[in-house]
Amino acid sequence: MGGRVFLVFLAFCVWLTLPGAETQDSRGCARWCPQDSSCVNATACRCNPGFSSFSEIITTPMETCDDINECATLSKVSCGKFSDCWNTEGSYDCVCSPGYEPVSGAKTFKNESENTCQDVDECQQNPRLCKSYGTCVNTLGSYTCQCLPGFKFIPEDPKVCTDVNECTSGQNPCHSSTHCLNNVGSYQCRCRPGWQPIPGSPNGPNNTVCEDVDECSSGQHQCDSSTVCFNTVGSYSCRCRPGWKPRHGIPNNQKDTVCEDMTFSTWTPPPGVHSQTLSRFFDKVQDLGRDYKPGLANNTIQSILQALDELLEVPGDLETLPRLQQHCVASHLLDGLEDVLRGLSKNLSNGLLNFSYPAGTELSLEVQKQVDRSVTLRQNQAVMQLDWNQAQKSGDPGPSVVGLVSIPGMGKLLAEAPLVLEPEKQMLLHETHQGLLQDGSPILLSDVISAFLSNNDTQNLSSPVTFTFSHRSVIPRQKVLCVFWEHGQNGCGHWATTGCSTIGTRDTSTICRCTHLSSFAVLMAHYDVQEEDPVLTVITYMGLSVSLLCLLLAALTFLLCKAIQNTSTSLHLQLSLCLFLAHLLFLVAIDQTGHKVLCTIIAGTLHYLYLATLTWMLLEALYLFLTARNLTVVNYSSINRFMKKLMFPVGYGVPAVTVAISAASRPHLYGTPSRCWLQPEKGFIWGFLGPVCAIFSVNLVLFLVTLWILKNRLSSLNSEVSTLRNTRMLAFKATAQLFILGCTWCLGILQVGPAARVMAYLFTIINSLQGVFIFLVYCLLSQQVREQYGKWSKGIRKLKTESEMHTLSSSAKADTSKPSTVN
Structure with a gap:
């Protein structure tokens, strides 16, 4: 296998050095005349009628004959009214527009004098064009269907009418x-239901x-004696x-609600814990429960918080218990306190209450009727x-309650409590903070607070709650969580971040x-800072700075050098511009993480620019492949037309769609704590890595196929100089496409394992x-570009010389105009 590859490579090198030969027929007529042309002599061809080329006489096989679109020039072709011009290969035809037909019966004609097009009455030809509940109306060139009053067209078929549901469409009065x-x-x-016509109204x-029927005043209700009837609309x-409170399992504010006298919530010591201090606390709680009356809710709340404050100020034998x-005791106290305060607060009158105690325990409580606004509770x-709408349970007519308890003494019982991070957050933190939580438990940084609402279903709030x-x-070197x-x-618990x-x-x-x-708090966890490699930073900034200069020069060359402007240089120009903007934004804004919104915009823009760069790389590879495939048929114009239609929608549209989908699905994952880039959380980074892998794979396939085409081309090698030069350039550009514009991105994906540093x-x-x-x-490396550089250099030197001569001439004239003086 290796020998065959070597022989092919050797043949390829020999073929690149072969000289060209004449491409003309010994009989005196050029064999290389392009399609749709005729031979003039041994060195020239002329396009057939209906076709045109860059020059009237074709003297090089690189020129092509393109069809003349006679229909595009209205001054030359006039088909008349109600007709359209259709361009054909080398000619054109006039046909009647849709909805019209020729009286003469001829399907095509050449000019306005032969035009006999007239309107077709579709309604007369087919009275059943418009189906049920519709009538047909003829128009010039077409027809329309109109629905009867109370009906409308269905979206699937504009000829079929269906009933209009005035009740759901908003058309009813x-x-x-x-x-x-x-x-x-x-x-x-x-x-x-529950309404009746006003007097005199049918x-x-x-x-x-x-008008509403008042069931309560009219006696039409069926409320139990333990409840009060409230009329609603x-x-x-x-x-x-x-x-009173609803019986267990029976909802409140219903027509069948049954209530019972409200008692104090049961709050007993946790099982398996032996502590005299804790037992004395719960004895006080039980005494308050036995003497409880709904009118004493305010005093009962203060007494419970006073007892809790004293317990946590002097925990006594609680501090001797195992951690x-x-x-477990802290978890039991937090859970029970929340239930007791929620139940007692429902018997309070409307308003704002604030209680504070010597050991630092604070309670902020607000009771209101259902309102639509936000509420803020402040403590030290x-x-x-x-939002208030979070406080009220659906269907509960009682007052809304929002409470916040600050319990600084609870930190004594929660010392060294474990922290359990969700897997995705654990992975994300370890990517940015090495050694997080490895050296001991996190430290409680703030007071422990407990928040509660009259609505006890608070596991998934429709709008978030903010704590400061x-x-x-x-x-x-501490991470705040x-x-x-x-x-x-098991009755205990742990800190979590979900x-x-x-x-x-x-x-x-x-x-x-x-x-x-x-119950919430702020923890402080130790971590080791990931320090950046200063060598990589220097390489990045120096390399990108040089690249920006080169990309700017390349873009100016593609724009100003007329001799090389074609589809290929258009691709080079777009690739250079996208890469220039991406590198420039990377240099000046990748570290702008101070402002969240700005960092998100920067990350999204970088995502788009680098995806656009990769897409233009793919178009470069596709163009090289198509050009190599068409070497044997000399059909460059079809490739150029295809690429001109394809490249801009694909080059800029595909990246825009990809970024739009990513931004719409998870906009909060744009921007990391250290860089304005995509976060790896929930696989979001694959919105960039996925296209990288896909484009590199496609480029690799196109490269191999291009080499195969060139190999077959070698087998039919002849002495055509221009074709030889094109094939050699294609081979070189295909190799450059893979190793310069493609493989660099796959190195970034391979930064894993022991070779990560080398790959980086x-x-x-x-x-x-x-x-x-x-x-x-x-x-x-382009001869045409170097020649153009030489012309520009000569022009600059010429201008410089002329400027110097003009300066010397002006100085000489000034010297001769000065009067001489005799001493």
């Missing part, structure tokens, strides 16, 4: 007190107006009397903000946002010098 009933071609307005016609509800039991060390913690200063206490099935995120942190304050309620250096060096490679391959 029914009064808001009525219910709309749709009929075929019409509708009715009827009173809703029930059913379009002008019906209804169109219905009524039965609510528990003050100091695990201390965590914590602030909570949420004040805490002691964060020392260096927003956490909540997750109760375990559903909570750190919005921002300063030296002595942290903002957290959570989608559920529980290779990726940084080669990729940062992409602009240099592009300028070298497509400009400096």
Whole structure:
């Protein structure tokens, strides 16, 4: 196998050095005349009638004969009214426009004098064109279907009419007190359940107006004696009397609600824990429960918090318990306190309450009727903000309650409590913070707070709750985490981060946002900082700076050098511009992580620019493949037309669609704590790596296929100089496409395992010098470009010489004009 490859390579090298030969027939007529042309003599060809070339006489096989579009020149072709011009190969035809037909019966004609087109009456030809509930109306060149009143066309077939549902389409004038009933071609307005027509108003016609039936005052309700009837619009509800609560399993605010006298919530010591201090606390709680009355809710709340404050100020024998039991006691206290305060607060009057105690325990509580606004509870060390609509349980007519308890003494029982991170966050943190949580347990940085609502279903809030913690200063090499206490099935628990995120942190304050309620705190975890490799940083900035200069020179060359402008240089220009903008934005803005929105925009823009760069690389490879495939048929014009239609929609459209999908699905994953780039969380980075792998794979396949085509070309080698030169250039560009514009990106994906550092250096060096490679391959190694550079250089030297001569001449004239003086 190796011998065959070597022989092919040797033959390829020999073929590249063969001289060209004459490409003309010994009989005196050129054999290389392009398609749609005729031979003039041994050295010239002329395009057939209906075709044109760049010059009237063709003297080189590189020129082609293109069809003349006679229809594009209206001054030369006039088909007349109601007709269209159709271009054909070498000629044209006039045909009647759709909806018209020729009286003469001829399908085509050549000019306006032969035009006999007239309108076709489709409705007369086929009376059943418009189906049920529709009528046909003839128009010039076509027809339309019109639906009867109360009907409309179906989207699938504009000829079929269907009934308009005035009730759901918003076209009915029914009064808001009525219910709309749709009929075929019409509708009715009827009173809703719990409503009746106002005196003198009929029930059913379009002008019906209804009024609410007051079931409570009229005695039409069926409320239990333990409830109070409340009339609602169109219905009524039965609510528990003050100091009462719904029986277990029966919802409140329903027509069948049954209530019972409200008692104090059961709160007993945790099983298996032996502590005299804790037992005395629960004895006080039980005494308060036995003497509880709904009117004493305010005093009962203060007494419970006073007892809890004293317990945590002097824990006594609780501090001698094992750490695990201390965590279990804290979990039991937090869970029970939340239930007791939620139940007691429902008997409070509307308003804002604030209680504070010597050991630092604080309670902020607000009771209101259902309102549509946000609420903010402030304490010395914590602030909570949420929407009122989160506080009220659906269907509960009682007051809305929002409470916040700050318990600094709970930190004694929660010392060294474990932290359990969700797998994705654990992976993300270890990518940016080496050694996180490896050396000991996290430290409790803030007070422990507990938040509760009258709605006890707070595991998945429709809008997040924001907490602002004040805490002691964060020392260096510490990671601040927003956490909540997750109760375990064994009665204990642990700190967790699911559903909570750190919005921002300063030296002595942290903002957290959570989608559920529980007990919260701010933890501080030690980590080792990942330091950047300074050598890679220097290589990156130096390489990108040089590449930017080369890309700018390459882009100016492709724009200004008229001799090389074609489809290929258009591809080179777009690739250079995209890569220039991407590298420039990378240099100046990749580290702008201070502003979240700005960093997100930068990350999204970099994502788009680098995807656009990769897409233009793919188009480069595709163009080389198509050009190599068409070497044997000399059909360059078809390739150029195909690429001109394809390259801009694909080159800029495909990256835009990819970035739009990524931004719409997970916009918050644009921007990392250290870089304005895509986050690896939830596989989001594959929005970039996926296209990289796909494009590199396609480029590799196109490269191999191109080499195979060139191998077959070698087998039919002749002495055509121009074809030889094209094939040699294609082979060189195909190799450059793979090793310069493709393989550099796969090195970035291979930065794993023991070879990661080596791959990182290779990726940084080669990729940062992409602009240099592009300028070298497509400009400096191009003979046409070098000749143009020479012309520009001579022009500049000539202008410089003329400028110097003009300056010397002006100086001489000035000297001769000065008067001489005699001493």
